[in-house]
Amino acid sequence: MGDPEKQALGSWRVLENRLGYYFKDKNLLVKALKHRSYVYAEEGSDRIESNERLEFLGDAVLELLVTEYLFRRFENKGEGELTQMKSQLVSRKALARQADRLGMGAFVLLSEDEREANGGQRPSILCDTLESLIGAIYLDGGLEAARSIVRRAVLADFCQIIQQDANCNFKSKLLEYSQSMGNGYPRYLVHAEEGPDHDKLFSVEVCITGQRMGWGQGRTKKEAQQMAAKDALESLGA
Numbered sequence: 001m002g003d004p005e006k007q008a009l010g011s012w013r014v015l016e017n018r019l020g021y022y023f024k025d026k027n028l029l030v031k032a033l034k035h036r037s038y039v040y041a042e043e044g045s046d047r048i049e050s051n052e053r054l055e056f057l058g059d060a061v062l063e064l065l066v067t068e069y070l071f072r073r074f075e076n077k078g079e080g081e082l083t084q085m086k087s088q089l090v091s092r093k094a095l096a097r098q099a100d101r102l103g104m105g106a107f108v109l110l111s112e113d114e115r116e117a118n119g120g121q122r123p124s125i126l127c128d129t130l131e132s133l134i135g136a137i138y139l140d141g142g143l144e145a146a147r148s149i150v151r152r153a154v155l156a157d158f159c160q161i162i163q164q165d166a167n168c169n170f171k172s173k174l175l176e177y178s179q180s181m182g183n184g185y186p187r188y189l190v191h192a193e194e195g196p197d198h199d200k201l202f203s204v205e206v207c208i209t210g211q212r213m214g215w216g217q218g219r220t221k222k223e224a225q226q227m228a229a230k231d232a233l234e235s236l237g238a
Contacts, residue, residue: 063090
């Protein structure tokens with residue numbers, strides 16, 4: 001553990017208080033907060049020393065626990081609806097919002113240049129850091145500890161997140177964005193139809209200038225198109 005990390009350990013107790021979890025292995029906490037820019041600038045190491053491996057693990061743990069939560073809570077909903085809700089809850093936008101609520105940008109280790117460029121408020125960095133912390137908590141305290149932190153840090157605003165997305169017309173937003181960039185109209189293609197006529201599940205992809213930008217599922221083509229547009233907007237950072 002380098003000097004900057006040792007100096008920051010005291011302030012990171014604030015983050016632990018907000019998370020409601022206290023690391024037994026502080027090195028896991030440190031690694032979870034190491035953005036690759038910091039690793040390159042301060043340690044001259046390769047990316048394996050950054051938080052990217054923990055982010056990879058945390059993403060998988062998060063998917064499992066959110067899926068489990070939705071499966072148990074909504075016994076009357078089918079695969080398509082559950083998939084939609086899960087995509088809303090684990091989207092980059094939603095995770096970045098939750099990480100910002102915890103003030104995570106102040107604690108992540110960044111290079112001086114990245115910090116000056118306001119990297120601590122960048123949605124991609126906030127989202128990735130939250131996922132890496134979930135991975136670190138899973139390693140440090142097991143699945144039950146990870147489940148608790150996901151409920152507090154990701155599912156705390158469950159109803160608000162679902163309602164916000166339900167009221168948003170993602171197709172209109174994607175059309176406006178695409179045209180503002182001079183890319184014309186998005187094109188929606190039905191990739192697959194599954195199930196009996198009374199219970200269809202549609203899979204749709206959306207392409208812009210011939211390039212696939214998003215994918216979504218729904219019980220109707222319109223619903224699947226909305227989810228594909230939402231996925232495209234997240235991919236584009238719009």
